[in-house]
Amino acid sequence: xxxxxxxxxxxxxxxxxxxxxxxxxxxxxxxxxxxxxxxxxxxxxxxxxxxxxxxxxxxxxxxxxxxxxxxxxxxxxxxxxxxxxxxxxxxxxxxxxxxxxxxxxxxxxxxxxxxxxxxxxxxxxxxxxxxxxxxxxxxxxxxxxxxxxxxxxxxxxxxxxxxxxxxxxxxxxxxxxxxxxxxxxxxxxxxxxxxxxxxxxxxxxxxxxxxxxxxxxxxxxxxxxxxxxxxxxxxxxxxxxxxxxxxxxxxxxxxxxxxxxxxxxxxxxxxxxxxxxxxxxxxxxxxxxxxxxxxxxxxxxxxxxxxxxxxxxxxxxxxxxxxxxxxxxxxxxxxxxxxxxxxxxxxxxxxxxxxxxxxxxxxxxxxxxxxxxxxxxxxxxxxxxxxxxxxxxxxxxxxxxxxxxxxxxxxxxxxxxxxxxxxxxxxxxxxxx
Numbered sequence: 001x002x003x004x005x006x007x008x009x010x011x012x013x014x015x016x017x018x019x020x021x022x023x024x025x026x027x028x029x030x031x032x033x034x035x036x037x038x039x040x041x042x043x044x045x046x047x048x049x050x051x052x053x054x055x056x057x058x059x060x061x062x063x064x065x066x067x068x069x070x071x072x073x074x075x076x077x078x079x080x081x082x083x084x085x086x087x088x089x090x091x092x093x094x095x096x097x098x099x100x101x102x103x104x105x106x107x108x109x110x111x112x113x114x115x116x117x118x119x120x121x122x123x124x125x126x127x128x129x130x131x132x133x134x135x136x137x138x139x140x141x142x143x144x145x146x147x148x149x150x151x152x153x154x155x156x157x158x159x160x161x162x163x164x165x166x167x168x169x170x171x172x173x174x175x176x177x178x179x180x181x182x183x184x185x186x187x188x189x190x191x192x193x194x195x196x197x198x199x200x201x202x203x204x205x206x207x208x209x210x211x212x213x214x215x216x217x218x219x220x221x222x223x224x225x226x227x228x229x230x231x232x233x234x235x236x237x238x239x240x241x242x243x244x245x246x247x248x249x250x251x252x253x254x255x256x257x258x259x260x261x262x263x264x265x266x267x268x269x270x271x272x273x274x275x276x277x278x279x280x281x282x283x284x285x286x287x288x289x290x291x292x293x294x295x296x297x298x299x300x301x302x303x304x305x306x307x308x309x310x311x312x313x314x315x316x317x318x319x320x321x322x323x324x325x326x327x328x329x330x331x332x333x334x335x336x337x338x339x340x341x342x343x344x345x346x347x348x349x350x351x352x353x354x355x356x357x358x359x360x361x362x363x364x365x366x367x368x369x370x371x372x373x374x375x376x377x378x379x380x381x382x383x384x385x386x387x388x389x390x391x392x393x394x395x396x397x398x399x400x401x402x403x404x405x406x407x408x409x410x411x412x413x414x415x416x417x418x419x420x421x422x423x424x425x426x427x428x429x430x431x432x433x
Contacts, residue, residue: 001124002115002151007259008314012307015315016054019262022287024051027060030293033078036071037295057264058273062283062296065090068098068238076292077101084291089137090237090336100139100237103291107146110240113257114147117246120255120312121206121231123177125152130175132184133211133242133334134160140211140334143235143242144179153177160184160334163191174203179233181334182214182222186365189225199227208233210242211334214321232321236299239284245319250311253318260288263317264296265305268326279304281326282319300326330427332360332367337402339426342371345397351379351390355416362431369406371398377413 010018028048030037041047046059067076073096074081084101102110123129129148133140141159148155156169160181166188169175180188185207192198204226209219210233222230234254235242244261245254256263264273265280274280282299286292302323309315330337339358346356353374361368373394379386387410394408417425 001119002112003119004116008116008255008316010259010315012315015258018259019287020054022259023054023057023262023285024048026285026287026289026293027051027295029078030295034076034293036067036076054262057262057285057296060296062271062298063294064298065098065238069096072096073099074101076294078293079103079291087137088139088142088237088241098238100241101291105290106240106292109260109288110143110243111146111150113240113260114143114243114246115150116257117233117243117255118144118147118151118153118177118208120246120248120314121177121208121229122249123148123151123153123206127151127153127176127205128156128173129153129177129179130156130158130166130170130173132158132160132166132178132180132188139235139237139241143233143240144208147243163188167191167195167197170202170204171197176203177206177208178204178226179208181211182209182218183212183333183362183366185209185222185230186218186225189222190365192225199225202226204228206231210234212331234319234322236301238297239286239294239299240289244284248310248312248314252311253306253320255310255314255316256305256319258317260286262287263305263319265303266298277304277306279323282322302326330358330360330429332369332404335402335404337404341401342398342406343426345401346371346373346394348397349390349393351376351386352394352410353413355414356426357416358427360427360429360431367431369404370409371406372409372411372416374413374416375410380410380412 031041031048040061044061050056050059083103085104086102088100089097131141131144133144135141145155145157158166205228207226207228207230209230219230231247232254233242234245245256247254262285264283266272266283267274268281279302282301282303284297284299286294304320305317307317342358346352347354353376356371356373359370391408391410398406
């Protein structure tokens with residue numbers, strides 16, 4: 001177990017004192033060692049010595065994904081490249097992906113915060129964690145992996161897919177914790193039911209889930225089907241990965257590890273901080289990250305922030321379940337997808353018009369994507385055989401771009417609605433209807 005009572009039960013006053021000390025240090029480091037921040041702060045005429053209180057953080061400009069892409073690949077590193085021992089990236093949207101570099105110290109912090117969260121869920125060195133989150137450049141699998149190893153638990157790094165194999169290993173290895181996205185977890189539950197395997201036939205005692213949106217009803221379904229509590233995990237590639245915030249046994253908000261990540265909630269329209277408890281966009285500053293400090297990073301995630309003592313005894317601030325995003329990013333089967341990615345794939349294939357719609361549904365437990373796109377007049381009316389070939393090419397191009405299979409429908413020219421405002425409604429999300 002990783003239980004740091006001194007930090008996790010620290011008074012608000014002591015936490016703020018620690019946060020201010022670390023904030024001053026990270027701003028100084030960023031200014032002195034990261035060319036991007038040195039240039040930006042100089043232009044804004046704000047300097048490390050201007051940060052005298054926590055409130056002074058508002059003097060600093062925000063950092064966005066656009067800034068990360070503009071600094072691709074290593075422009076935001078605060079250490080020599082040889083000190084970066086691990087790199088993760090986003091999938092990339094309309095150009096370069098965002099890059100996140102980690103030193104050994106950073107990996108230790110990542111392991112530590114994730115281990116704290118697993119401890120909150122009751123995990124010990126006696127447990128066997130089956131991790132269905134993806135590995136590779138995606139951070140999803142690694143946070144759980146590092147945290148589990150920090151505790152001393154046994155980690156099965158099976159990653160996503162191979163559902164029948166997942167079930168076989170759950171039974172053979174007597175898995176006690178299962179990590180998944182909510183939709184994939186419900187898919188596993190469906191397979192278990194078809195195989196007539198009951199929860200009592202398994203050894204599960206806890207579930208951790210994240211990486212995509214979910215509803216309270218979906219959590220209840222998961223807990224009913226697996227007959228075990230399910231806890232939410234929050235993280236993002238740019239800041240650290242899974243483990244930035246996690247639920248405790250109260251399941252009433254996620255404890256954010258504010259000794260490592262300083263949180264703000266802003267109004268995305270005014271860009272000003274909002275009162276505690278009011279909904280807004282989460283902004284995070286890394287207080288201890290060595291390789292790639294991020295200051296006032298706009299996560300685009302909509303949530304609330306609340307301080308106070310939790311029923312579990314911890315005093316760490318809590319964020320509510322992420323309600324949505326301030327930009328147009330879609331989370332589909334745990335994968336971040338931008339409409340512009342699909343548009344990029346569509347426009348790479350000849351024979352179609354630049355008019356399309358993305359229709360998202362959830363007919364059972366898994367998200368389904370249909371892309372309707374207008375065929376060019378000469379193809380649609382004159383060559384049925386070529387239509388089939390174009391449809392297949394489109395499906396493959398989209399898969400190559402976003403990593404997901406979609407259903408492509410070629411429709412007659414001028415049948416997709418236009419709008420007078422000039423801004424087409426590209427996405428129709430029916431998943432919560």
